[in-house]
Amino acid sequence: MPGTRHAFHEELENLEKQALGALDMIVATLERALEALKHQDVELAQIVISDDDRIDGRYLEVHQGILTLLATQAPVATDLRTVAALLHVIKHVERMGDQCVNIAKLIPITGHEPPVDEEMLATVVRMGDLAISEVRQAKQAFELRDVGLAQDLVRQDEEINKLNREVFRMGVRAGGSDEDRLEWVLTIVMVARALERVGDNAVDIGEQVAFVVTGLFREFSDASHPLPS
Amino acid sequence: MTPPDETSPNRTEVVEQQDAASAAAPQATVGAPEVPTRPGEGARAGGHTISVDDLDAYYGETHAIRGVSIDYAANDVTAMIGPSGCGKSTVLRCLNRMHEEITGAYATGTVKLDDTDIYGSSIDVVAVRRSIGMVFQKPNPFPTMSVADNVSAGLRLAGVKGKHKDEVVEKSLRDAGLWEEVKERLSEPGVGLSGGQQQRLCIARTIAIQPDIILMDEPCSALDPIATLKIEELIHELKRQYTIIIVTHNMQQAARVADRTAFFWLGELIELGPTEKIFTKPDNQRTEDYVSGKFG
Numbered sequence: 001m002p003g004t005r006h007a008f009h010e011e012l013e014n015l016e017k018q019a020l021g022a023l024d025m026i027v028a029t030l031e032r033a034l035e036a037l038k039h040q041d042v043e044l045a046q047i048v049i050s051d052d053d054r055i056d057g058r059y060l061e062v063h064q065g066i067l068t069l070l071a072t073q074a075p076v077a078t079d080l081r082t083v084a085a086l087l088h089v090i091k092h093v094e095r096m097g098d099q100c101v102n103i104a105k106l107i108p109i110t111g112h113e114p115p116v117d118e119e120m121l122a123t124v125v126r127m128g129d130l131a132i133s134e135v136r137q138a139k140q141a142f143e144l145r146d147v148g149l150a151q152d153l154v155r156q157d158e159e160i161n162k163l164n165r166e167v168f169r170m171g172v173r174a175g176g177s178d179e180d181r182l183e184w185v186l187t188i189v190m191v192a193r194a195l196e197r198v199g200d201n202a203v204d205i206g207e208q209v210a211f212v213v214t215g216l217f218r219e220f221s222d223a224s225h226p227l228p229s
Numbered sequence: 230m231t232p233p234d235e236t237s238p239n240r241t242e243v244v245e246q247q248d249a250a251s252a253a254a255p256q257a258t259v260g261a262p263e264v265p266t267r268p269g270e271g272a273r274a275g276g277h278t279i280s281v282d283d284l285d286a287y288y289g290e291t292h293a294i295r296g297v298s299i300d301y302a303a304n305d306v307t308a309m310i311g312p313s314g315c316g317k318s319t320v321l322r323c324l325n326r327m328h329e330e331i332t333g334a335y336a337t338g339t340v341k342l343d344d345t346d347i348y349g350s351s352i353d354v355v356a357v358r359r360s361i362g363m364v365f366q367k368p369n370p371f372p373t374m375s376v377a378d379n380v381s382a383g384l385r386l387a388g389v390k391g392k393h394k395d396e397v398v399e400k401s402l403r404d405a406g407l408w409e410e411v412k413e414r415l416s417e418p419g420v421g422l423s424g425g426q427q428q429r430l431c432i433a434r435t436i437a438i439q440p441d442i443i444l445m446d447e448p449c450s451a452l453d454p455i456a457t458l459k460i461e462e463l464i465h466e467l468k469r470q471y472t473i474i475i476v477t478h479n480m481q482q483a484a485r486v487a488d489r490t491a492f493f494w495l496g497e498l499i500e501l502g503p504t505e506k507i508f509t510k511p512d513n514q515r516t517e518d519y520v521s522g523k524f525g
Contacts, residue, residue, distance in 0.1 A: 005521075005522035005523070076521055077511055077516075077517045077520050077521045078517060078521060080509060
């Protein structure tokens, strides 16, 4: 039997490409933010901040596309779940973009040659690499509708959370009474927190993958009611 | 239900079969109130059910419906959807024995209104259609009758007259959401109303004789969006009193009005479930493909 509603399914595919493509933009922005952090590159940080408009623009484009699709095509079943999930995905993308901006805005605060704790910086950069890996994996899981790959994000995210707690402890130890050093340490703690939130957003996208595939929404991990370790 | 006959069991033949049954067992049909002549009598006050078991329907040699079993719950709205020719309207017409009106058409299986087999030999086919009323695709008020007479047309056959008849006309028009619009024009021709009003007039005519079940065969397909909305709101009101079964091509309408939705394909019932489930996560891939427009 010949297929119908080609135009609708093409539109939906394009919307998915736009939304998931925005995750590539996040990867590029995270890489720049980390680069700026490592080299205390204020100019690059400024580019990260101004480029957030592109991510916001993509958010608005996808959001409007989804509204139009809902209004004109009344999607149902898997299509409906995909549309609903894309609405979540693009919101998470927009928030991840905001976290990159938060990181970039912190970079000039510490001054030109801050008193860097190399171990702490390396840990945060490691967190950034893991966050980038999570974002890439979230995109792949959505494209492949792979629930296993989506659930694996929790494992990676636990590593980021662990490093985040480590950065905090390092900061407490390294802060001391020197104001410049304390300022740098607090900044790095806030950067770590922003990266940790990026990881959470990637896990949230993974949860949407499971929703699209199974029709059931459940959180992979419940931060409010953690299981006893 | 009688097994398929080589000859067409049209309406005349149905009456003849009944006559033969009456002749064979006069003590069971003459002055014997314990034999129900109107299906659904004695049903629980909460509403009426229809149970279909292993229904097969034919148009001559063509096997249109295959082994359909479905229970329509009391006071539920059940939508039947599917592509053209899938058999949904045929199933609907088997529910009040209208299918057999077509020359060469017959059905096998069981259709029960509450506990009564409507294809039973002692069943009066006219009474079946009074108990299981039908609203058609195109509004069909009697062209020579006034608004009021259109509503009371069925009452006359039931012997309701005078003041009581007027009360029933008003109540039926109120229940059909039409009273305020036509109360000043009750004696004017029914065909002078708008399409949407005519359809609600037909619904008033259907409910005037207090059926147990209302069947609707694409009741809004000839109506504009506003008139459609009024009929859909009316369906929500009517389900408090009646069990409603609706055939619709408009899947959004099914999603809006139905408690449960049944998807038919190539004469088979593919899936029946809560409407919300059918339109968000159906179990069957063919249902998924149809509701999401991949075929049909």
